[in-house]
Amino acid sequence: METQVLKITDIEKDGALLDEAAALLREGQLVAIPTETVYGLAADALNPKAAAAIYQAKGRPSDNPLIVHVSSLEEIPPLVKQVPPQLKQLAEAFWPGPMTVVMEKSPLIPSTTSGGLETVAVRMPAHPIARALIQRSGRSLAAPSANLSGLPSPTTAQHCVEDLTGRVAAIVDGGPCQVGVESTVLTLCTQPPKILRPGAVTLEMLRKVLPDIQLDEGVFEHLSDDRKVASPGMKYKHYAPKARVILVRGTLEQFQEFLRHQREEYGVLCFEEDVPALNARCVTYGKEQDPASQAHALFDALRRLDKEGFSLVYARITGEEGVGQAVYNRLLRAAAFDEIQL
Numbered sequence: 001m002e003t004q005v006l007k008i009t010d011i012e013k014d015g016a017l018l019d020e021a022a023a024l025l026r027e028g029q030l031v032a033i034p035t036e037t038v039y040g041l042a043a044d045a046l047n048p049k050a051a052a053a054i055y056q057a058k059g060r061p062s063d064n065p066l067i068v069h070v071s072s073l074e075e076i077p078p079l080v081k082q083v084p085p086q087l088k089q090l091a092e093a094f095w096p097g098p099m100t101v102v103m104e105k106s107p108l109i110p111s112t113t114s115g116g117l118e119t120v121a122v123r124m125p126a127h128p129i130a131r132a133l134i135q136r137s138g139r140s141l142a143a144p145s146a147n148l149s150g151l152p153s154p155t156t157a158q159h160c161v162e163d164l165t166g167r168v169a170a171i172v173d174g175g176p177c178q179v180g181v182e183s184t185v186l187t188l189c190t191q192p193p194k195i196l197r198p199g200a201v202t203l204e205m206l207r208k209v210l211p212d213i214q215l216d217e218g219v220f221e222h223l224s225d226d227r228k229v230a231s232p233g234m235k236y237k238h239y240a241p242k243a244r245v246i247l248v249r250g251t252l253e254q255f256q257e258f259l260r261h262q263r264e265e266y267g268v269l270c271f272e273e274d275v276p277a278l279n280a281r282c283v284t285y286g287k288e289q290d291p292a293s294q295a296h297a298l299f300d301a302l303r304r305l306d307k308e309g310f311s312l313v314y315a316r317i318t319g320e321e322g323v324g325q326a327v328y329n330r331l332l333r334a335a336a337f338d339e340i341q342l
């Protein structure tokens, strides 16, 4: 399959390109699109064949459900069994934006889209190109992250080109994603509601609307394979660079000292300001005191670890404030939960 790259520099002037992408989506084809979190691999959410093609293109296990993206609240009632009472307030506070809400699905949602579950995850993205494509196609769009299954999520069109060339009809290039980690996923199907995946909408922010919301235990703990997971995505190995990654928690001085004692060859994943102090091959992910910069840089950094050809990587971590919790959640998976405290 030939993959077109459609570069949008101006959402008004490039209307013809948006219409081209929207037409492909209406036909049931696959189009990688930018969102404010990561790039998504989009297709018509209500077309079972289109949804099935997403799993095929990504190599995604068929029981891992897709997020359905909408551009207005009016699109939601037909997609769900009933609109939960808490949704209105959540939407007012955090939509459009990086929050996904799991609700009971209506029969309209094909089981391919919901991964065989009786629930559906819905998100209203903030990115103007994503919103324009939902509107212009007249479809709600199923879109998982636009990476090959098991690789880090794509935060630039170039990442999508690397993973999906020949597998999708088009890639819409809207520049780098602002947030850099995937949306916060929460479920309203449990009592109390639970966060299944942390993102830029944090636990503290959500508590203001849903005071009893809790973090699911799978967020920071390794669940054994036979445990029933709340979100199928939790059980799959994720964001895994080829290198063995070990998280190392400590100050820069402790980290320097730790590295001095390593005998095997290694690469380092660290903060920008650490580099001058470390006599090592470094890939950086943002600034220590700025979790948003870490989120923005993380997935590109994980991809660069592979390009550097490292087989062992020590990743420096410190505290987890705000979106830093989401960064830590992704790093834990990249490291297969291997963490050393100095």
Ligand code: TXA
Binding pocket: 035, 037, 038, 039, 040, 041, 064, 065, 066, 067, 098, 100, 102, 114, 117, 119, 120, 121, 123, 125, 143, 144, 145, 146, 181, 182, 183, 184, 185, 196, 197, 230, 231, 232, 233, 234
């Ligand atoms: O920011 C994002 O959420 C991006 C952009 C493209 O919107 N999308 C994304 O999709 O990250 P994906 O498929 O890579 O991750 C969706 C996660 C998976 O872990 C999946 O298991 C979970 O959400 N999920 C989806 N539907 C669910 C459901 N009905 N119940 C529980 N978990 C669900």
Ligand code: MG
Binding pocket: 144, 145, 153
């Ligand atoms: Mg994903």
